[in-house]
Amino acid sequence: MNYLLCILASFAASLIFMAVLLPLLRKLKAGQYILSYVKEHASKGGTPTMGGLSFISAIIIVTLCFCGVGDNRINLTLAITAGFAIVGFLDDFLKIYRRENEGLKPYQKIIFQLSIAVIAAVYCYVNGITALKIPFGGGLEWDIGWGIIPLVLFVFLATVNCVNLTDGLDGLAGGTSAAYLAFLGIMLAPLWPNGAAAAGASVGALAAFLIFNCSKASVFMGDTGSLALGGLISCLSVFSGKTLYIPVLGIMFVLSGISVIIQVIYYKRTKRRVFLMAPIHHHFQMKGYTESKISYTYFVITSLVGIICLIFM
Numbered sequence: 001m002n003y004l005l006c007i008l009a010s011f012a013a014s015l016i017f018m019a020v021l022l023p024l025l026r027k028l029k030a031g032q033y034i035l036s037y038v039k040e041h042a043s044k045g046g047t048p049t050m051g052g053l054s055f056i057s058a059i060i061i062v063t064l065c066f067c068g069v070g071d072n073r074i075n076l077t078l079a080i081t082a083g084f085a086i087v088g089f090l091d092d093f094l095k096i097y098r099r100e101n102e103g104l105k106p107y108q109k110i111i112f113q114l115s116i117a118v119i120a121a122v123y124c125y126v127n128g129i130t131a132l133k134i135p136f137g138g139g140l141e142w143d144i145g146w147g148i149i150p151l152v153l154f155v156f157l158a159t160v161n162c163v164n165l166t167d168g169l170d171g172l173a174g175g176t177s178a179a180y181l182a183f184l185g186i187m188l189a190p191l192w193p194n195g196a197a198a199a200g201a202s203v204g205a206l207a208a209f210l211i212f213n214c215s216k217a218s219v220f221m222g223d224t225g226s227l228a229l230g231g232l233i234s235c236l237s238v239f240s241g242k243t244l245y246i247p248v249l250g251i252m253f254v255l256s257g258i259s260v261i262i263q264v265i266y267y268k269r270t271k272r273r274v275f276l277m278a279p280i281h282h283h284f285q286m287k288g289y290t291e292s293k294i295s296y297t298y299f300v301i302t303s304l305v306g307i308i309c310l311i312f313m
Contacts, residue, residue, distance in 0.1 A: 003189070003200045006066045010204030014058035018212055021054050022219055030096050032220050047217060050092045052225015055205035056085045059232070062201040067194040074194045076123055077235035080116055084160060084231035087112045088223035103223070110157070116231070117156035120238060121149040133241045135248050136312040141241070152238055159237075159246055160230030162257035165279045166298075167226040169291040170215035172281060175299040176252050177229045178206040183249060183306030184236060187313055192240050199236055202229075215291045251305055252298045255280055 025048035032049040060078050067074050091103035104112075124130065130148040134140040144151065167173035185199030212219045221229075237246050247254050259280035266274050275283040284294050 003185070003197060006062060006197050006200045007204035007207075009065070010058050010062040010201040011208045013062055014055045014205035014208035015211070017054035017057050018051065018209060018219070021051065022048060022212065025050060025219065030092075032095075032222070044217070047220055049096070049220040049222035050089065050224045051209065051212065051219035052085065052088065052221035052223075052228055055202075055209040055221075056081065056225060056228045058205040058208070059198070059201050062205070063194075063198045066197045066201070071194045072127075073192070073239045074198060076120070077195075077198060077232065077239060080120060080235050081228050081232040083116045084113070085224055085228035087116075088225065088227035091227075092222040092224050113157055113160055113227075114153065117153045117234075120156060120235065121152035124148045124152055124238060129239060129241065131241055132244050135244055135309065138312075151243065155238060155243055155246060156231070156234045158257065159234045159250065159253065160227055162250070162253040163230035163233065164223060164226040165256040165260060166253055166281070167221060167223075168256075168279060169281055169285065169295055170217040171210055171213050171291070171295040172298055173226050173229065174206050174210050174213050174221060175295050176302050177233065178203050178210070179299050179302035179306060180233060180249055180253075181206070181236070183303070183309060184233075184242070184245070186306075186310060187242065187245075188236070188240055195236050195240050198232075202232060215295070245309065249302065249305055249309055252302055259283070 029046075030048055030050055031046035032044065060082060063074065063078060069075060087104070087109065091109065094103035095101060125146060125148055130145050131141040131143040134142060163173060163177065166176060181199045181202045185196045185203065188196040188199060209221065209225075213221065233246070233250065237243055256279040259275060260278045262274055263278035266272065276286040277283055281294050281298070285291065
């Protein structure tokens with residue numbers, strides 16, 4: 001399979017979709033409402049959101065063109081990705097409609113996300129995708145049987161929401177996800193070529209989107225894009241048996257989620273904060289680091305971890 005052609009096709013498709021979508025979002029005044037306490041982002045109010053529609057559409061279309069419809073794992077991966085994109089779209093739409101930064105209620109998001117995750121968990125169990133490849137284990141696997149169901153539910157909820165939390169600075173979630181998917185794609189090439197093609201299409205589509213999303217962003221991916229990316233990363237990792245690679249290769253996503261948990265628990269107990277602001281990328285921003293520097297660092301760290309994973313795969 002020509003992975004390079006897949007990447008280039010997805011890049012071109014995403015670029016075209018974004019060129020068409022951005023003027024439409026501006027015309028519809030589909031702008032992001034910024035939280036008042038994020039002072040550094042005050043100038044970003046009104047920036048078009050839901051840009052994730054461009055790269056998600058490119059990923060789905062190009063993957064289907066290169067992989068066809070004969071691989072059920074790919075079909076379900078794209079369906080689940082689209083499902084999370086729809087949940088994110090509803091959240092973004094409600095924010096715009098209500099002219100505030102609150103869309104779906106937290107419990108509504110969890111219900112929708114859990115419902116989609118159940119489909120993935122049952123699919124894994126029914127189709128015998130229950131063996132976990134051990135990172136740095138030299139090919140060792142651990143078959144957990146029915147335990148795959150609660151694990152997949154947890155992994156999907158954690159990954160989707162951690163990617164969503166990472167989407168807080170220009171180019172941060174897009175760049176980090178592109179690095180993750182690039183190295184995951186390389187690992188999948190000899191095991192699941194269609195999965196590698198989907199990862200490659202994702203890298204190409206995100207690369208095009210980042211042209212519009214890097215600092216200073218002219219469009220945000222919104223929950224439409226971040227939730228879908230979390231779903232895509234979860235599917236490709238879980239359906240290939242590389243579930244345990246998510247907290248390793250996705251260390252920066254984990255850092256976002258853990259920093260929020262630590263901040264909330266510590267504040268409730270002491271009324272003091274560990275970080276100036278959580279997720280931790282906002283802490284670094286308030287320390288004076290630029291958005292570009294933070295996003296670049298996340299990308300580099302993810303890439304370095306990816307190289308280590310390839311060396312000891």
